[in-house]
Amino acid sequence: MGLHSYFGGATIQTLKMAAVPASASYSRFVFSPISRNLVALDSFPSHSPSPPFPLLARALSMAAAVQTTPPSSEDIGTATVAKPQWKAAIDFKWIRDNREAVAENIRKRNSKASLELVLELYEKMLAVQKEVERLRGERNAVANMMKGKLEPSERQKFIEKGKNLKEALASLEEDLVKLSDELQQEAQSIPNMTHPDVPIGGEDSSAVRKKVGSPREFSFSVKDHLQLGKELDLFDFDAAAEVSGSKFYYLKNEAVLLEMALVNWTLSQVIQKGFTPLITPEIVRSSIVEKCGFQPRGDNTQVYSIEGSDQCLIGTAEIPVGGIHMDTILAETVLPLKYAAFSHCFRTEAGAAGLATRGLYRVHQFSKVEMFVLCRPDESDTYHEELITIEEELFSSLGLHYKTLDMASEDLGAPAYRKFDVEAWMPGLGRYGEISSASNCTDYQSRRLGIRYRPAELAASTNPKKGGKGNLAPTKFVHTLNATACAVPRMMICLLENNQQEDGSVIIPEPLRPFMGGMEVILAKHHTG
Numbered sequence: 001m002g003l004h005s006y007f008g009g010a011t012i013q014t015l016k017m018a019a020v021p022a023s024a025s026y027s028r029f030v031f032s033p034i035s036r037n038l039v040a041l042d043s044f045p046s047h048s049p050s051p052p053f054p055l056l057a058r059a060l061s062m063a064a065a066v067q068t069t070p071p072s073s074e075d076i077g078t079a080t081v082a083k084p085q086w087k088a089a090i091d092f093k094w095i096r097d098n099r100e101a102v103a104e105n106i107r108k109r110n111s112k113a114s115l116e117l118v119l120e121l122y123e124k125m126l127a128v129q130k131e132v133e134r135l136r137g138e139r140n141a142v143a144n145m146m147k148g149k150l151e152p153s154e155r156q157k158f159i160e161k162g163k164n165l166k167e168a169l170a171s172l173e174e175d176l177v178k179l180s181d182e183l184q185q186e187a188q189s190i191p192n193m194t195h196p197d198v199p200i201g202g203e204d205s206s207a208v209r210k211k212v213g214s215p216r217e218f219s220f221s222v223k224d225h226l227q228l229g230k231e232l233d234l235f236d237f238d239a240a241a242e243v244s245g246s247k248f249y250y251l252k253n254e255a256v257l258l259e260m261a262l263v264n265w266t267l268s269q270v271i272q273k274g275f276t277p278l279i280t281p282e283i284v285r286s287s288i289v290e291k292c293g294f295q296p297r298g299d300n301t302q303v304y305s306i307e308g309s310d311q312c313l314i315g316t317a318e319i320p321v322g323g324i325h326m327d328t329i330l331a332e333t334v335l336p337l338k339y340a341a342f343s344h345c346f347r348t349e350a351g352a353a354g355l356a357t358r359g360l361y362r363v364h365q366f367s368k369v370e371m372f373v374l375c376r377p378d379e380s381d382t383y384h385e386e387l388i389t390i391e392e393e394l395f396s397s398l399g400l401h402y403k404t405l406d407m408a409s410e411d412l413g414a415p416a417y418r419k420f421d422v423e424a425w426m427p428g429l430g431r432y433g434e435i436s437s438a439s440n441c442t443d444y445q446s447r448r449l450g451i452r453y454r455p456a457e458l459a460a461s462t463n464p465k466k467g468g469k470g471n472l473a474p475t476k477f478v479h480t481l482n483a484t485a486c487a488v489p490r491m492m493i494c495l496l497e498n499n500q501q502e503d504g505s506v507i508i509p510e511p512l513r514p515f516m517g518g519m520e521v522i523l524a525k526h527h528t529g
Helices: 092-097 099-108 115-145 152-187 225-231 237-243 254-271 286-291 318-323 377-397 444-449 466-471 488-498 510-516
Strands: 004-007 010-013 207-212 276-279 283-285 311-313 328-331 337-346 365-375 402-406 418-426 431-440 451-454 479-487
Touching (some): 092 099, 092 152, 099 115, 115 152, 207 377, 225 488, 254 276, 254 365, 254 377, 254 488, 254 510, 283 286, 286 444, 318 337, 318 365, 318 479, 365 377, 365 488, 377 418, 377 431, 377 479, 402 431, 418 488, 431 488, 444 451, 444 479, 479 488
Parallel strands (some): 276 337, 328 451
Antiparallel strands (some): 004 010, 207 402, 337 365, 365 479, 402 418
């Protein structure tokens, strides 16, 4: 029997979401910058014994059929989903003028981008553009000539010439559109430039920036989080596998409180650093995913696409937060904009295999708090350091042993100019595991999302226009940065494995206790049969 529900006008039946036509008309909302003083959370003293937020309780139910490949026309009936057309504001002239540096950067990153093809298409486009402009000028000249008095035979000649010019122009304009689209397609694969201090090479070439603490020495046999979770009745992977499939899980008992505590404690900490809290949409348009530098329908994609629509489930809150100010011009005075976004994240984990995928380490759905900053270009390096410092302070407060890495060029991904990863010691795995990253994406995302700001100073002008508009400084693209404040499953692994006791209990770190009703320890459950 089908499950029937009516939600927002869309019918959900048999766990399949009805397709929303991509061509549907939607109002365009322009989001004004959210004031950093929107919530006066600094009124809560840092020494307050009670948490500034109640426990967050969010329903995780989702009735949507998802897939990682585009649907066929048979799957969606007669409705066709048109791929959204968008263009990144790529500076092709800069690429051409700095071709050697760009080529070297592509080599450093081991990218498959073809600079030669991009430059070839750019030159072709410029040539066609020039010819189009010439023909338009000639067509306008013919039109002007026909305004005067002409002999019938002479007028007929101009009519024929105008007709020929119109046909030639239409053909060239069509070629120009095709060239422009092809150029965009190829150029979007060119990665961001790379910070000069980034180590060159693969992941093994990454440099250790900092190391905090040392691995705990145990006087008893160490259990991994899976064994601890089973004995303490914290997880149920078996039931989740039956309900949802592999790499899903139920959290139970104290694990639920621990997730809520981690989220609320993390938010309370970053809000004190000036971040505005957000809860984001968890379904976004495919074009937003692309503009942030991810491939929603590529090979081995990490993105779940919703059947019969142009929408995806988010893999990180970075994506919907990046879209908040899409296609807007911000005033310089509102910068920096600093957000701390809570969301659930969904990843296919295509290609993942091995021991490190067991349990909570690599799952399809998890909760995360993500920091996101929009700032002036000259400030992005400073905010990158601020983000990694916040991460390190959070992890140190919880007593974790970790190291911070300056990731090598081949491990940056296309958007990042520089990326710092934090890896924490996980005794059950017997190795370090990544728990967060912090990336400076400079203007890579903002050029695709269309996020600019107008400098406060007036531009020099010898002939200002009436009303002073001629004195407005030209807009510039903001820089965007993102950093993981708390990825719950990996944090849970670290806390359970590092704080386990010989009697099978787990000590709760002191900062989290006020957010767990004062609970200090997770005790073993004693079942009677």
